[in-house]
Each structure stands twice: as structure tokens, then as C-alpha cells.
Amino acid sequence: MPGIEDCLSAAMRIAGARGAGLLDWGSGLALGTAGDSPADDHEATAAEATDLIRLAAESLSFAEPSDPRLPLQDLILTTERSYHLFRLIGTVFDSRLLLHLWLDREDANLAGARMRLQALAEELVLG
Amino acid sequence: MADADNSLRQAIASIEGAIGAALVDYGSGMALGTLDGGGGLDLTVAAAGNTDVVRAKFRTMEMLGLNDSIEDILISLSSQYHLIRPLTSRSGKGLFLYLALDKRRANLAMARHQLAKIEAELEV
Amino acid sequence: MSAAAPRRRQPPGPAVEQLADLQATGALHTETGTLYLDHGAVVHADSPHSLDLGSLLTRCGRVTPDYWQHTLDQFAEHCLVGRMLVAQGALTRGELEVCHLATLYDAGYFALGAFSLATRFEPGVRHWLGPVSGVDPRLLRREAVRRRDLLERIWPWPQVDTAPVRHTVTTDQDGTAARGLSPSPRRRELLGLADGRRTPVELARLLGRSTYATIVEVRRLAAAGLIATPPDAPTHPIPADAMARRVPGATLRRGRAPDPPPHPAPTEPDIALLIRVRTALEARL
Structure with a gap:
């Protein structure tokens, strides 16, 4: 059964991975990190990334009033050299968790990485 | 080259699963043009909402000292995809193209590729 | 021991x-x-x-x-x-x-x-x-x-962390959409319990949510004017703008203007202690 460290190590084995983090977007806290961070500072990256996700998650345009679940599932940011994948994790207990994976675009397979990250997110809370 | 209206029309017509498109000024959050593809989305509200996300992302990049420019932002919801693409041309600075897709019908890779093409041909 | x-x-x-x-x-x-x-x-x-x-x-x-x-x-x-x-x-x-x-x-x-x-x-x-x-x-x-700095950036009136939480909108419409905040189920649930009697700590316990995340939410709602911000030293029996509300045609003060406190003074020991916690956080961290 994977813990936070196993989950992040597995994320770092995804092709093109440069850094990974398990973040709490309710508080901006990094519960765990692995590899590098784009700003050489995992805590700053966590605070900024969670702010972005909070805005996306709470953005008025995405609210589907008929669906009580959080509508946001993932967010992928593509830049010239990188992909940033943010996968939200649902838990039974109250939380606002996400997995962040930073990928080198040249070495990454976006579709594959996205599916793998979803599987890792599910394994972390489902065992 | 295509103007904004033509680009939005092309996006809705040619991209499988497209349910709405807009050209948005992220300085103000105002939509310069919107086209409803039958998705029943309030595109003006969506434009304002997405502006917050785009602004946050630009601020994040600035604060983290990243010089990497944003190509696109893909947001997956339970039943839709939202694709945001900042314009790269000099005249399009401060604008982004926004496309909403029906998740059941959309091909994500194809949609990203086609929106990139439409963006490259867009003259504002 | x-x-x-x-x-x-x-x-x-x-x-x-x-x-x-x-x-x-x-x-x-x-x-x-x-x-x-x-x-x-x-x-x-x-x-x-x-x-x-x-x-x-x-x-x-x-x-x-x-x-x-x-x-x-x-x-x-x-x-x-x-x-x-x-x-x-x-x-x-x-x-x-x-x-x-x-x-x-x-x-x-x-x-x-x-x-x-x-x-x-x-x-x-x-x-x-x-x-x-x-x-x-x-x-x-x-x-x-x-965490302390984040709260400060959202709404720099820490008294909302410890005061009983009171929803400023009394109609059945919770008003979140109108004020640019997403009317998420989480937010609605919190506002629904904001009856002017429970503090954020009590609300977090009732809802089974992180206390800090609840305080963050309360500050955001206060910044949007959906939750009352009591004056820092809530000792005035009748706040000035409570009087203004009785004048026909007078403008209701909303948004950044602090609303009158729901109670004259925080007398419960729990609140008094939390106020000291907050002061100490500001002074020492």
C-alpha cells in the first residue's frame, strides 16, 4: 500500500518527470515533494500552484450546480519547455488535495503521464 | 488570416465536440467575441472566470521567475474540457482564445492542435 | 510527571x-x-x-x-x-x-x-x-x-477568526454568485451555519473540516462582505452604522465597511484565549 513518499517516487518515474508534489489547496501546504521545483523552492511553488488551482476550482464558470462533487478533475498547463499537471484527489474525509507533476516537454508523453498520474492519485487514497 | 468572428466560427465548426468559444481580454475579463455552439454555457461569465485563472498563472510564472511562456491551459471538469490559449502575436497581446468542449465527443489532442492552428491564423 | x-x-x-x-x-x-x-x-x-x-x-x-x-x-x-x-x-x-x-x-x-x-x-x-x-x-x-501571512493578505481583520460567524445576507439567496465568489456547496454549508453564535473553530468541528481552512474561508467570505466583520474592540453598544440603517433612504454599508458586532463583547473564555493566540502569532512568529 503506497504512502506519500511511494506515490511521489512513482510520479518521478514517469517519463520526463522533473518534480512532483502532494499539495493541499485549502492551505497552500506541500505535504510532500520530490525532485526539483521550477523556482528552486518547493514551498513557494506549492503556495503559488495551489492559488491557481483554487481559482480554477472555484471559478464561477465551472460551477455545475446540479453536481455536488467538485467539478474540476485536472488542469494541465503547457509552456514552451514544460508541462505542469495538476490532478485533484477526492477523499472521504474533508480535504483539498492535488498531485502536481512537472514534466520536461521533450521527454514526456502527455496522455500517458496524465493517465498514470490519475492512477497514482487513486492508489494513494484507495490503497 | 482570419478575423475574430471567423476564427470563433471556424473553431466551433471544425473542432469536434466544441460547445462554445470566446476571445477574451484578460486585462478586463471582457469577451471581445463569443460564439455559442449549443452548449448552453454563459460565455461572458466563463470569460470572466477563466480570466482569473489566466491571470493567476501569469502571476505565478512571474513570481517564480519563470521565463517559459504559456502555450495553453487545459481544464478537465466532470463533463467538459475547457481549453485556454493566450495569443502570441504582437497584436493579440493580452488576449486569449477560450474553447469549451463536450467531454464525450471531444478528442483532446486534436482539439489542442486545431486551436493552435486557428490561433496562428488569427489577426486581431 | x-x-x-x-x-x-x-x-x-x-x-x-x-x-x-x-x-x-x-x-x-x-x-x-x-x-x-x-x-x-x-x-x-x-x-x-x-x-x-x-x-x-x-x-x-x-x-x-x-x-x-x-x-x-x-x-x-x-x-x-x-x-x-x-x-x-x-x-x-x-x-x-x-x-x-x-x-x-x-x-x-x-x-x-x-x-x-x-x-x-x-x-x-x-x-x-x-x-x-x-x-x-x-x-x-x-x-x-x-499561514498567518496568507490570512493577512486575504482580509487583514483577524477578529473574524475568533468572533461568532454571522452571515450578512438574510434572504434565501446566499449572494455568493453576485459577489464574484463561487456558490460552492462547501461555502453554502458554511454560510448556512453562520448564525452569529458559532465561532470558526466551532464551525470547523461541526463540519469535520480543517480549522485553518475554515478560517481561510471565513476571511474570504468576510472580504466579500458575506460575513460580518466586527470592530476590533467591540464595546460600542450601538455602532454608528447600525443607526444609519434606520434612516429611510440611507445607503447600506457593504463590502469593506465593518458591520456591527453580533454581540457586545467576546466574553467566552475560548474567544478571549484565541484573541491572545492571534496577538501572539502576530508578535512572535
Whole structure:
């Protein structure tokens, strides 16, 4: 059964991975990190990334009033050299968790990485 | 080259699963043009909402000292995809193209590729 | 045991760092919580002001209160509660680690904000949860400062953290959409309970949510004018703008203008203590 460290190590084995983090977007806290961070500072990256996700998650345009679940599932940011994948994790207990994976675009397979990250997110809370 | 209206029309017509498109000024959050593809989305509200996300992302990049420019932002919801693409041309600075897709019908890779093409041909 | 534990004239932040340097094992009690150290790492924290692990897991139904109590009765004495929750299949390892860290940082935020200079260290004491993971005390302290700064940026009126939460919109429309805040179910639930009697700490406990995250939400709602911001020193029996409301045609003050307090003064000891916590956080971290 994977813990936070196993989950992040597995994320770092995804092709093109440069850094990974398990973040709490309710508080901006990094519960765990692995590899590098784009700003050489995992805590700053966590605070900024969670702010972005909070805005996306709470953005008025995405609210589907008929669906009580959080509508946001993932967010992928593509830049010239990188992909940033943010996968939200649902838990039974109250939380606002996400997995962040930073990928080198040249070495990454976006579709594959996205599916793998979803599987890792599910394994972390489902065992 | 295509103007904004033509680009939005092309996006809705040619991209499988497209349910709405807009050209948005992220300085103000105002939509310069919107086209409803039958998705029943309030595109003006969506434009304002997405502006917050785009602004946050630009601020994040600035604060983290990243010089990497944003190509696109893909947001997956339970039943839709939202694709945001900042314009790269000099005249399009401060604008982004926004496309909403029906998740059941959309091909994500194809949609990203086609929106990139439409963006490259867009003259504002 | 406490008789042997000397009181120290040292704020909790420096105290825990010093204990970490000594690779100490034991419990550091502050006025607002306890930090448990194992060879210098903070392995757990609790505070009467933050939601504890048991409440987080039982309020949502992840484990039943009976099961929780039974596990405590059987394994707390041997500090094996965490390990047994996973071994018995009640939680996945990932769930335990996430819940443990979330409650540790939440309690740490309050414990480190103690006003009093007196801290008390009980060497050798271990927490009943047992080993899950550890946090560097310096990281915990940095995180507490970041959390305080985040609240300050959202809405710099800390009195909303401790005052009873009162919804300013009284119609059935909760008004979140109109004010640019997403009317998420979480937010609606919080506003629905904001009846002017419960503090954010009480609301968090009732909802089974992180206390800090609830305070963040309350500050955001206060910034949007959806929750009343009482004056810092709420002693005026009739606030000036309460009078203005009675004048026909007078403009209702909304948004950034503080609303009148729901009660004349915070008299409950819990609130008074939290106000001191807040003052101390500002002064010391």
C-alpha cells in the first residue's frame, strides 16, 4: 500500500518527470515533494500552484450546480519547455488535495503521464 | 488570416465536440467575441472566470521567475474540457482564445492542435 | 510527571527548535497546544482549537466513532493506533499519512501561536498515534508564519477568526454568485451555519473540516462582505452604522465597511484565549 513518499517516487518515474508534489489547496501546504521545483523552492511553488488551482476550482464558470462533487478533475498547463499537471484527489474525509507533476516537454508523453498520474492519485487514497 | 468572428466560427465548426468559444481580454475579463455552439454555457461569465485563472498563472510564472511562456491551459471538469490559449502575436497581446468542449465527443489532442492552428491564423 | 517538567521562559517557536537541536523526545506543552517530538522531529501535534484526527475521520463517516474508540482503548497505551488503523484495513497508508500531516500542521499553527512565554517540556512522552511521519520544527514554524501571512493578505481583520460567524445576507439567496465568489456547496454549508453564535473553530468541528481552512474561508467570505466583520474592540453598544440603517433612504454599508458586532463583547473564555493566540502569532512568529 503506497504512502506519500511511494506515490511521489512513482510520479518521478514517469517519463520526463522533473518534480512532483502532494499539495493541499485549502492551505497552500506541500505535504510532500520530490525532485526539483521550477523556482528552486518547493514551498513557494506549492503556495503559488495551489492559488491557481483554487481559482480554477472555484471559478464561477465551472460551477455545475446540479453536481455536488467538485467539478474540476485536472488542469494541465503547457509552456514552451514544460508541462505542469495538476490532478485533484477526492477523499472521504474533508480535504483539498492535488498531485502536481512537472514534466520536461521533450521527454514526456502527455496522455500517458496524465493517465498514470490519475492512477497514482487513486492508489494513494484507495490503497 | 482570419478575423475574430471567423476564427470563433471556424473553431466551433471544425473542432469536434466544441460547445462554445470566446476571445477574451484578460486585462478586463471582457469577451471581445463569443460564439455559442449549443452548449448552453454563459460565455461572458466563463470569460470572466477563466480570466482569473489566466491571470493567476501569469502571476505565478512571474513570481517564480519563470521565463517559459504559456502555450495553453487545459481544464478537465466532470463533463467538459475547457481549453485556454493566450495569443502570441504582437497584436493579440493580452488576449486569449477560450474553447469549451463536450467531454464525450471531444478528442483532446486534436482539439489542442486545431486551436493552435486557428490561433496562428488569427489577426486581431 | 508534570512536577518534574520545568517551565521555561521561552516562546514556543525557539523552544521547539532548541529541543530539535538536542534531538529531544517528549511533549512540549504551550498554552494553546502540544507538540510531540521524537529525536528532534515533530511527529504529532494537538490543540484544543484545531480538529483532531479522530474527529476528521469520524465526522465524515470514514470510520465509525465506536471503531475509533475501540482502537484507542486497545492500542493507545502502546502508541500503535496509527499502525493498527492501516493494518486492520480501516484506512489506507496514504489516507493515514495525509490526515496525520493535515492535523499536525493545523494544530502546530495554533500551538506555536501561544501567547505565554511559558512552555513546559515533558521528556520521554510519546503520542498515542505512534510513528507515522515527522516534520522538521523549522519547517513547521515557517509554515505557521506563511499561514498567518496568507490570512493577512486575504482580509487583514483577524477578529473574524475568533468572533461568532454571522452571515450578512438574510434572504434565501446566499449572494455568493453576485459577489464574484463561487456558490460552492462547501461555502453554502458554511454560510448556512453562520448564525452569529458559532465561532470558526466551532464551525470547523461541526463540519469535520480543517480549522485553518475554515478560517481561510471565513476571511474570504468576510472580504466579500458575506460575513460580518466586527470592530476590533467591540464595546460600542450601538455602532454608528447600525443607526444609519434606520434612516429611510440611507445607503447600506457593504463590502469593506465593518458591520456591527453580533454581540457586545467576546466574553467566552475560548474567544478571549484565541484573541491572545492571534496577538501572539502576530508578535512572535
